Amino acid sequence: MEKIRLGIIGCGGMGFHHARSLSKMKDVEIMAASDINPDNLKQFTEEFKTKHSFLDYTQILNIEEIEGVLICLPTFLHREVVIRSAAKGKHIFCEKPIAMNLRDADEMIKACQKNRVKFMMGFVRRFDNFWGKAREIIKGGLLGRPVIWHNIASSSGAPHSWYFDKEKGGGPLIDGAVHNYDFGHYTFGRVKRVFATTMRFKESISAIDTGSAIIKYESGDEHIISWSWGLPRGAFGARVTDIIGPRGGLLFPDCFNEKEIPQSIDQERYGVFLLSLKGEKKEWIKWEKNDMFFDELLHFVDCIREDREPCVTGEDGKKALEVGLAVLKSGETGSPVEI
Ligand SMILES: NC(=O)c1ccc[n+]([C@@H]2O[C@H](COP(=O)([O-])OP(=O)(O)OC[C@H]3O[C@@H](n4cnc5c(N)ncnc54)[C@H](O)[C@@H]3O)[C@@H](O)[C@H]2O)c1
Structure with missing residues (x-):
């Protein structure tokens, strides 16, 4: 060839x-x-x-x-x-x-x-079986609809100073969270409205390094994100990711102890989500790890x-960026932004 x-x-x-x-x-x-x-x-x-x-x-x-x-x-x-x-x-x-x-x-x-x-x-x-499985679970209706996807994450942030410059990298709510905005748009469709609050922990940088946003989709689904790159190096906060809906909750691996995973699941080969349903019913849903x-x-x-x-195209890139810019604008003005 x-x-x-x-x-x-x-x-x-x-x-x-x-x-x-x-x-x-x-x-x-x-x-x-x-x-x-x-x-x-x-x-x-x-x-x-x-x-x-x-x-x-x-x-x-x-x-x-x-x-x-x-x-x-x-x-x-x-x-x-x-x-x-x-x-x-x-x-x-x-x-x-x-x-x-x-x-x-x-x-x-x-x-x-x-x-x-x-x-x-x-x-x-878009190419990660982990996120592919989460999307399949949502789309397949296991949780019911609409759903709320929660994601909390914090760290000291990216390795180079340009990431913290508001003109060059845009900070976590542009650079990092753009992956979330793309997953949201790919899975839930068009964004209707964004409401956010933002702040800056690190005084020496120009980008916003910390913020929380509620992103509402036309479908009725919602994404709640709270991210920071404002921690000092070596400090850490909790990581929480779940998706809840009228029929149950889907817990991501950052929400359970891996010792709870049944030994019958080959963890070299598979990752798992924990699905929790009516009557305290729990189900492990596995996905095959890929590069x-x-x-x-x-x-x-x-x-x-x-x-x-x-x-996945330039248009998808533009749609995700539009959400990130709306998050920053809402944080700056204190008002919701319609998209
Ligand atoms: N997909 C992901 O998960 C992921 C992860 C990290 C970064 N990124 C993105 O990848 C991009 C690059 O990030 P990075 O962490 O590799 O950055 P980096 O700073 O590590 O690397 C950028 C490189 O570009 C070089 N460079 C700068 N100006 C140049 C020019 N005019 N011509 C040629 N080279 C030039 C720099 O010298 C540097 O080596 C960013 O857009 C970032 O947001 C994506």
Whole structure:
């Protein structure tokens, strides 16, 4: 089979992570890499033996044989690189969030449409059997409808300062929670209204690092999220995730002790949810563990090879970003935001 040749733009955390998945695919070649940081680039090209490496990413776009690029840059840089890559006819896998504002997102989507290139967003949960099973349970009606999905999480946050800059990364309610907004939109449909309160624990940063939001969907379902990246390094808070509905509750693994899981379930191979129903009835629901990042990129490569549209697109990226921006706006104004 003819190899699909790809370029990686941005050789930081995600650039390396994705390259490790691609290296396991025998019909894929990471032909070129780019990073403005020469040390990152050197380390990357040594590990992945790329044929070409450039400090200036635009040189990747001039290589005819390269069919697609993975854009693994800090979020505020996605716009320019997506637009220039599309103009050169490269198919695009872009890490989430799509961009920092909706105008940029629109321009990126239009550039990909105009140049007839594929534009896949890195919403990796779409490829995770864990989230797939949760969605199947909700859609299958085991909990009844509407449901409320609760999610509380806190930490000291992401590894680089740009994540905490309101113009560059947007903080947890944009950068991290965008995965939740995408799962919500994918599972429940259109968002109707958002109400949020936000604050900043860390004084030295420009982004909001802490906030809570109620996201109401047209379907009647609801997502309640409370996230913080404001803790000092080494401190931690509780993680809570469940989904409740008129027929019962679904507890995620952060809500039960793994010692409770029946020994008959092979935990190397399976993860489990705990379903709790009327009359104190409990049921363990298992899902087979998979490498979601590998499966995500396999989909991108297959879409290029078979000329198919990716199942998760720039439009999905824009919809998720819209929710994150509404959360920040509601937090700032103290009023609900209609979407
Ligand atoms: N899907 C996920 O679960 C997930 C997880 C973490 C991060 N992300 C997203 O992935 C993206 C990258 O995050 P990261 O943690 O890898 O960031 P990072 O800071 O680790 O890496 C970014 C790299 O881009 C390089 N770079 C900056 N400007 C450049 C330019 N003009 N040309 C070439 N290289 C340039 C930097 O030197 C750095 O090596 C972000 O959008 C982030 O939100 C997604």
